[in-house]
Amino acid sequence: MNTDRGGSDAGTKESRLQQIAAHGDHFGYDAHMRRRALRIASGVAVIILGFAVGSFFALLPERNTADVEEIVKGLNRLIGLMTHEIVELPEVQKHPETFIIEIIAILVGYTILKHTAEDHDDYRRAFRRIEQFYTPRARRQGWELCAICVILATAVIVAVHVxxxxxGVHWxxxxxxxxxxTGLAVGCWLYIYGLVMGVRTNLFLYNFKALRLINIYELGVKESDTRRGTQLAEKKLCDFSASLTSFATIFGVLGALALYFLPTLRTTYFWIPLAATLGVTFVIKWIVVHYAKTKYEPDFD
Structure with missing residues (x-):
């Protein structure tokens, strides 16, 4: 009896919260997504900037002192521990200062991205579904900001390389x-920040991705069989989308690391495998989300 009442109270509370959300950002969703956009863009930019600073440090004379070698050994052990000994880098580095800066940048950027992802998962667990509260004008402004960021990012990258x-022939x-x-870091920051700020107004996408964190055995328990079947189908598509992202990220990162650290493959364009893999994945994910919305919730907005 108490369980049913608790479930009823929870359902009433959720319904009330949804009514509030329909009239404003009382979930703190917009502030959360703005903060997320800033953190994701900064995390990626920190990693790329680390490699940029490392390149500048390569201009200095080599200094393989005992202290530097110990730091390199410590970082190698840390990397081995974090990757379960899958990644093992050579302890003798041509420019150890460069290596140290790059690894520190990777660790800092990874930490920022990891904490951002965990924070977003916590938010989605708390608010599994949010009805549309952005006005058409607000949605348009979000994508206008995205377009401006894309234009600026492209201009920065092109200008630097020109x-x-x-x-730079004699540099x-x-x-x-x-x-x-450095130009890529600035450009990537603008690309990512603009994209996340534009996508934040797509609340169907938020709801779709939030399904990944819902226990499949709890999904639609209080719903009709038809609604439950719809939610299960959406969740399967969501799980497929999440798995695709994970595999693409792993393969892209491994490809980028191979092109950067392996002597026979090393190139300044080591980032291309990651960018290409994520680009293809983004297109496939967009198709999956578009299909889910068209089939299951065509009237969401």
Whole structure:
């Protein structure tokens, strides 16, 4: 008896919260997503900037002191521990300062991204579904901001590489590489920030992804069989989308690391496998989400 009453109270509370959300951002959703956009963009930019700074440090004379070698050994052990000994880097580095900066940047960026993902998962567990409360004008403004960021990012990346192509012929390779990566870091920050700020107004996408965190055995317990079947079908598509992202990220990162650390494959364009993999994945995920919305909730907005 108490259980039924508790479930009824919970359902009433959720219904009341949804009514409130329909008239404003009382879930703190918009602030949460703005903070998430800033953190994701910053996490990725920190990693790329680390490689940029590492390239600039490669201009310095090699200094393989005992202290530096111990730091390198410690970082290698840390990487081995974090990757369960899958990744093992050589302890003798040509430019140990560069190696140290790059690894620290990876760890800092990874930490930012990891905490951001955990925070977003916690938010989605608390608010599994949010009805549309953005006005058409607000949604349009979000995508306008995205377009501005894309234009600025493209302009920065193109401008930096034009400068390198025109005046960088006689520059040291490490300096040109560092400048190129700095431009990429700024461009990626703008791309990611703009994209997340634009996508944040797509509450169907939020609800769709939130299904991943719902226990399949609890899904639609209080719903009709038809509604439960619809939610289960959506969750299967959501799980497929999440798995696709995980595999693509793993393969992209491994490809990028191979092109950066392996001597026979090393290139300044080590980031291309990751960008290409994520680009293809983004297109496939968009198709999956579009199909889910068209089939199951065509009238959501």
């Amino acid at each position: 400068v390198i192509a025109v005046w 040291p390779v490490s300096f040109a590489s560092g400048l190129s990566r």
